[in-house]
Ligand code: SF4
C-alpha cells in the first residue's frame with residue numbers, strides 16, 4: 194500500500210512491524226483517551242509508561258503481542274487525534290478482515306443509581322433565570338425534555354438533565370433542534386408534559402414543527418433564551434430580537450401565546466403559567482426569555498405544592514371509537530386523548546377535519562383555521578398579563594418587556610425625580626398583544642416610547658394600536674442592555 | 690443593618706473562583722440576611738481565561754436595574770482585572786486586593802480605602818491554592834461587616850462547596866477573617 198505519510202521511527206513516532214504491515218503511533222498527538230486500547234479487537238494495545246509532550250501516556254503495542262495485530266485499522270478509526278494508525282502490506286490486504294465473532298461487544302455503561310428527589314423544591318433559592326425556568330417546569334409536572342443545548346439556554350438543559358431522572362422524568366439530548374421539537378410533540382401525545390429550551394438559531398430550526406404543534410393542537414413549552422442574531426449572531430450576548438419571529442416564525446395563519454419574564458422568580462412562575470396555558474388551550478406556548486434574565490441570579494421563592502395551580506388537559510368524555518380528536522367544545526378547545534388510551538388518533542400536518550383526516554376542501558380549511566385562531570382570540574383577555582407602573586397620571590408611557598423593563602423602571606423613577614410624569618407599561622404577555630389596553634392608554638396619553646433590544650419590532654405593534662398618539666422608539670441592536678441614563682435622556686427628549 | 694443600594698464587583702482571572710465568590714456573597718445577602726441581591730457575571734470571551742468578573746447589587750429595596758453603575762466596593766485578584774475595572778470604582782470607594790497579584794498605581798487614588806491581603810499565599814500555606822477566593826471572602830466579610838453578617842457569609846460559603854471540602858474552606862474563611870481583624874485597626 195502506497196503511503197502518503199512521511200514517518201520516521203524516532204522518539205516522536207513509534208513504529209512496530211506487525212505480521213501484515215506496520216502500526217504507527219505519533220506520540221505527541223495522543224491525548225490519552227484510551228479509545229484505541231478499548232476498541233482494539235485483539236486487545237494488543239496498552240498504555241505506555243512514558244509521558245508525551247502533553248503529559249499523557251500514549252498507547253503502545255505490547256511487544257509479545259505484535260503478532261496478533263491484524264491491521265484492522267480500528268484504532269485509527271476511533272482515535273480522535275489521528276495519533277495512531279496501521280498500514281497493511283499490499284499483498285496481505287485480505288487479512289484486514291475480522292471474523293465476525295471477534296467484534297468486541299462493548300459493556301454497557303453502568304448507570305449510576307439515581308436518588309429520587311422532590312419535584313417542588315418549596316423554599317427560598319438563589320437561582321439564575323435558566324435554572325428557575327427548569328425548576329418551574331419540573332414543578333409544573335413536566336416529565337419530558339428533548340433538547341439540544343445552546344447558549345444562553347444551556348443551563349436550562351443542564352439543570353433539567355440532572356433533575357428529570359430524580360423526579361421520574363426523561364431528558365433526551367437530541368441530535369438537533371428539529372428532532373428536539375419533534376420529540377417534544379411526540380411526548381405530549383404520549384401523555385407527558387413536555388418542553389424544550391433553545392436560543393435563536395435553534396428557535397429558527399424549530400419553526401416548522403412549532404407549526405405542526407399549532408395544527409395538531411399539541412400542548413408544549415418552547416423556551417427561547419434570546420441572544421443577538423441573525424444566524425449565529427452573538428452567542429451569549431443579549432437581544433430581544435426574536436419577538437416577531439415568535440409571532441410569525443412558522444408559516445400559515447395561526448395565533449401563538451408568548452410570555453416574557455423579567456426576573457428569575459418570573460422565570461419560575463411563568464414557566465408554570467406557560468404549561469397551564471398550553472394545556473388549557475391545547476397549543477404550543479413560548480417563553481421568550483433573554484440572555485440577561487436567563488443569566489441573572491436572584492432569590493426565587495418556590496411555594497408549597499398545594500399553592501401551585503396546575504391545569505391539566507381536558508379529557509375526552511365519549512367512549513373510544515366515538516370521539517373525534519379535533520371536535521371542540523364551546524370554548525373552541527377540543528379535549529385531548531393520549532396515545533394508548535384506546536382512542537383513534539390520526540395526526541397529520543395536513544389540513545384535517547374533526548376526525549383528524551386530511552382534507553383539501555376549502556370549507557374544512559376555513560373551519561380549522563378559524564377555530565385554532567379563535568380559541569386564542571376569544572380568550573385573549575384571560576391570557577394577557579401586563580404590569581402597570583406609575584401610569585395613573587403618566588404623560589408618557591414607556592413600553593418594555595423582559596430585562597429592558599427593569600432598566601425602564603429605573604429610568605421612570607429618575608424621570609419622576611426630574612418632574613417628568615413618566616410611567617411604564619410592561620408586557621408580560623407578548624402574544625396575544627394587549628391591544629385593548631394600549632388603545633385605552635392611547636386615549637389618555639400623547640406619547641409612547643418603546644424600548645427594546647432590537648432594531649424595531651414590538652414598536653410596530655404599539656404603533657398599530659396607539660393611534661393617534663405619537664410612538665417613539667429607542668432600540669439597541671443587541672449585545673448589551675440600555676442604561677437607565679439613555680432611556681431617561683430619550684424620555685426627556687420626547688416630552689420636551 | 691440598614692443599607693442603600695450598594696454595588697460590589699469581583700474581578701480576577703478565570704479559575705480563581707471569582708464567580709463563585711460573588712455568588713456566595715449574593716446568596717448570603719439574599720437568603721440568609723433577607724435583603725435584596727442580584728448577582729450577574731461576565732460571559733463570552735472574558736469568561737474563558739483573561740479577566741473575569743462577577744457583580745452584585747444589594748439593597749434593602751427591590752432592585753430594578755441589576756447591573757453596577759459605579760461599584761462601591763471592588764475585590765480584585767489580578768492585575769488585568771485591576772486595569773480593566775478599577776477605573777470604574779466609585780470615587781472614595783473601597784478597593785480590596787490580593788497584594789501578591791496586584792500592584793497599585795495612580796488609578797487606585799480614586800479609592801477612599803484600600804485593603805490588602807496575600808490571599809493566594811495564605812491559601813497555598815493552608816495547602817489548598819484553590820481556596821484563595823474563600824480566604825478573600827473571609828477578609829471581605831470583615832471589611833463589609835456593615836453590609837452583611839459574618840454568620841450568613843460563612844454559612845453561604847459552607848453551603849456552596851462540596852461537603853468533603855467544608856472543613857478546609859471554613860479554615861480558609863477564618864484565616865482571611867482573622868487577618869482582617871488583626872490588620873485593620875482603628876475602625
Ligand atoms: S490495527 Fe487493529 S489489531 Fe492492530 S492495534 Fe489497531 S485496532 Fe488493534
Ligand code: SF4
Nearest residue numbers: 223224226227229272
Ligand atoms: S485513541 Fe488516539 S488519543 Fe486516544 S489514547 Fe489512543 S492514540 Fe491516544
